[in-house]
Amino acid sequence: MITPARTRSRTRTALITALLGAAAMAGTLPAAGPSAAAGPSRLTVDLDASEGPVMLGANGSLYGLSDDGVPSNAAMEPLKITSVSQKPEGGAQHPNGDALTVSKSFFRNGGGEINVMMQDIYAKWPYEDLGIDDYLPKVDKIVKEVSADPNSDRFVYIPFNEPDQIWYKLGVEDQAQYEKNRDRFFKDWKTVYQRIRAIDPDARIAGPNEAAYHTRLLKDFLAFAKRENVLPQVMTWHELGSGSLRDFQAHYDDYRSLEREAGIAPLKINIDEYANRRDLSVPGQLVQWVSMFERNKVYANMAYWDAAGNLSGHVVRSNIPNGGWWLFRWYAGLTGNTVKVTPPQPDSIDTLQGLASLDTSRRQAQVLLGGSSGDSDVVVRNVPRSVFGRTVTATVAEAAWSGYEGQHAAPRVLARTKTQVADDGSVTVPLRGLHKMSAYRIVLTPGGSGTPAAASVPWSASYEAEEAAVTDGKVYTQGTVQNANGYAASGTQDVGSLNQPGSKVAFTVSVPKDGTYDLAILYGNQSGGPATQKLIVDGGDPVTVTYPSTENWTYRAKKDVTVQLKAGQHQVVLSKGDAEVTLDRIDLTTRTGAPAASYEATLADISGKPSYDYSSSAGVGTGALVLRSGDKAVFDVYAPRDGYYTVVPRSSAAVKLSLHGETVPAAPERPLRLYLVAGNNRIAMTSGHAAVRSLDVSGDGSTAGTLSYDGASAELTGGATLVDSPHASAGSYIGRLGDSASSTAGFTVNAPRSGRYLLVVHYAHNDRRDNGHAYNTDIMSRTADVTVGKAAPRKVTFKNTWSWDDYWTVGVPVDLAKGANKVTFGNAGAWAPNIDRIELGRVVG
Known part of the structure; x- marks a missing residue:
């Protein structure tokens, strides 16, 4: 039996108490591994070093949309997606994801532009090479259809996809062969470019769209395209391997230097495929990618490795957020200007990275960070007293990895603490026991009077399946740097081949007190239907756990059950039921009542011109959003299942709430019983004049009265x-x-x-x-x-x-x-x- 001391367990036994500035943080995040002994790393944010307006360029997706309604409006709209890449209408490459079809829902939900992957008109992969004469009539059809659309100005044509590998083989080392292939590609590029412009004179065209960055090709391409007047309006290439986390900055700098040498004004850049399977859905991995793209103000779309219609692995089913979705929701919440962030190890694979913003009108600074485990000090320099005053309130929250198909509730606030700004104008936020797969958000707002309500963080612990006692099963390694196209797994390992009659995984766990605990099981089920395991606690009667299907054994989902445990050590066994299920990790969390969350008004999406009042830091929330006639705040509210929930506006006066097309008046501090759908719900709030601190939502999803x-x-x-x-x-x-x-x-x-x-x-x-x-x-x-x-x-x-x-x-x-x-x-x-x-x-x- 594996003892708790040998398990990679992570416990939230203490709160983060944000004693900032010159003081240290009392309490911890979950206990970290050996890296914690090396001392905290340092991530520095300089609020006085603006990088320009927040662009939100890195939230795009290849085949992120499959149909109108997949993903849902409520899953798509909050992310403020700037670009997606889809196939042309009727393209044979995939059965859905047609650009014109999905454009209706994309534009309806505030989407930016759509890249049309023109070669996806073909059925085979790699594309069948039938010659340029076969391709040109297809080009004509695509351009005629797109140019006739009322939103034609919001489409970008991508004539070729990965020409360094497909059709033209531009990545060959032999120089003579390269030049021969290059000249054929350039000839075809010019032909297709001119064909597109002949039909759609205002067309925006992107390319050359290599599978990887090639200095040799791009230098030649820019010279040719400038000379022949066929320069793309958008420069595209792909960054797909783990090495891109190290190399992209050099690629970007090299490309801009090539432009300068060629006398070409800077072109818009779209890295229209980025990241690999191990990155998608994982907040800590994605912070690394997003930070480097946003810092350089380039657009970027995540790759399509698995299923269309889930925003590259960030929407569960059609409307349910996972941990990755919440990271992109945070990203969409950045406003004002991004500012310089200096990580401990710039341009390094799987290290702590971050991005930050300052909005002086909202009087908010936000920091998103993640990518490594252990301890870190986040040092925010040049905190302007004219904006924040002499004290700030720091709010820290975590978006954890919940799997590709694992639901994730609204990120838990780990700490909310007020402190003075140091004499040198800095604020230090010590974070202890960071989880490598998690992302974290720090929000700084003016301190105001009073004391913020302490964050309530229940006890929680995690146990890796590979470090439990495994019988008739096998430990597999997943999603490492060396196998970047492998699926992510907690701790880079999971347990599979649990297909024998005696197959089981026995976890030794320890809990601090008697009570009810939520047990979350990260699993995979490729059996073709619902599959079961037997849950046995301390040798008691077995309980059947039923797992819905997943795409494959390693496309991780999350099953939630409850168990009753007494204080002390226990054995929790999951054994084979009617079919095979793979196991990655279990999480135990103290159940303190029905799920509840407070959604802070100062962090809501807004329209109109509401004001921000930070005169008081007392209670939940870091201040108040002041709504007047014509103003609106929109809250993204999570529901674990379809049903009724209690919704309470924490406001100074009456407000109106709009949900599912219904508008209802709401008195301050008075509960409403509202029906929410499983996953994300967009609740809009308006008022003639009210100061709103939060929208509080609680409940399990009652079906009484349905x-x-x-x-x-x-x-x-x-x-x-x-x-x-x-x-x-x-x-x-x-x-x-x-x-x-x-x-x-x-x-x-x-x-x-x-x-x-x-x-x-x-x-x-x-x-x-x-x-x-x-x-x-x-x-x-x-x-x-x-x-x-x-x-x-x-x-x-x-x-x-x-x-x-x-x-x-x-x-x-x-x-x-x-x-x-x-x-x-x-x-x-x-x-x-x-x-x-x-x-x-x-x-x-």
Whole structure:
């Protein structure tokens, strides 16, 4: 048996107490490994060294969108995405992600521009080389379609993808062969460039778009393109390997020097594929990438290694945030100017890196950091007294790694403390026991009067599966620098091959007191359906744990269960059930009641011209956002499941809250019962005049008062039929729905009163197309036309659920009249998803 002393456990047994300035921080983050003994590293932020306005260029994604609704509006809008890369309409490379189709949801949610990967018109990978004469008619079709779009000015054409490897082989070492290949590429570049401009004279064109940075090619390309008047408007190349964390700055500096030598004004740069599998979804890894791109003010899109429609691995299902999503939400919250950050080891792989901003109008400085474990002192220099005064409040929060498919609640505030600015104008925030896979945010605001409420951080500990006692299983290494295309794993290892009758992993854990604990299990399930394990605590009766499907064994998800434990040491065993499941890590956290979070108004998205009042630091929140007529604040509120939650505005006067198309008046400090969908919910707040400190949300997602109808209660027509299934909630689901105008499922729902409701559809499907890629699952979405009463049908998109027996939910706002209402599902032209059941809850409960 492995003792706790040998496990890589991490405990949050003490709070971070931010005693800043010249004082040290009392308390710790979770205990760190040996690196902590070397003394704290130092990350320095200089608020007086502006790098220019926050650009948010590094939040893009290749095939981040697959359909209108995947990802959801609420998952996409908060990230303020500046660019995405998608295939041309009807492109055969993948089954979805067509640029014009997804542009509607992208632009609707504030998206910037769309790069059209023109060669993705082809089906094979690498692209079949049928010659330029075959390609040109395809170019014509693409440009005609894009240029006819009302938003054509927001598209960028990328004529070639990775020409250093595909079609032209520009990366060859032999100089004579290189020149021959180069000249053929240049000839084709000029032909395609001029063809695009002939159809769309205002077209913006990007290239050359190599798979890696090539000084030789770019020097030649710039000279040729300038001479022939075919210079791209956007310069693109890819940075995909771990080495880019070390080399990108040199690549960027070299490219800018090539421009200067060629007499070319600086072009916009888009690194339109960046990072690898081990980076995606991991906040600590992503900070390293984002910081170097934002510092250099370049745009960048994360790579497409797996499934389309999840913003490169940062949206769970369609609407649920993981840890990586929260990092990009923080990034989107930076305002004002970025300022210089000096990390302990600049341009080094897997080291502590960061980015920071200063907004003098909001009187806020923010620092995002991550990438290493151990201890660090964050030193913020030149804190302007004209903006912050003589004291500041520092708020520290953590976004942890929760897996690619693992839900992550709103990041927990670890500390909120007021302190004086030192005589030299600096503030030091000591951070102890940083987690390598986590990202951290520090927010500095003026101190004001009073004492901030101490952050409440429950006890928590983590235990790695590879360091537990493993029986009939195997430890695998994942996601290292040497295997950057491997999937991320906590501690770079997990336990798989748990496929024997006696397979099990036994964890020895220790908890500080008697009580209820939340047990989070990071797992993978590629069995093709729901899989089970047996959970046994201290040799007691086994409890069945059911794991939904994941893309593969290492595409990590998170299962939450609860256990009752007494103070002291325990053995927690997970043993094989009906199918194989891989295990990465377990987290134990003291349950202190229903989940609750306070969303600070001073950090909300705003429109209009609200003001910021930091005169008081007392209580929750670092100050107040003052709303007047015409102002709006939008909060991103997490819900662990569909259901009712208690929502309380901490405001000085009445406000109005808008959610799911419903607007409701809210009195200060008075609770409202509102229906939230699983994942992210955008709640807008307005007021004639109110000072708002926070929006507080609590609850487990009550279904009391909701209406529920299983598939058997629906009236089925055409070929739609009821299918028996042990995985459906009532033992059957509606299958063979759609593919004909006559095939429908109609539910009669009885509303106790009229108003706006959330229709929650429990569904499953596993459509996909195999294009023969070595990666990219090419999963497909299904749609259904939903008709309520006599209203017009609404097309709703349902993402692939990874198996036919795993049921996910999609929430659709609908208006119901008091009494009987008919809710009908159908799809005249294609199959709709299988439907298990529906629920309806009035937005205001």
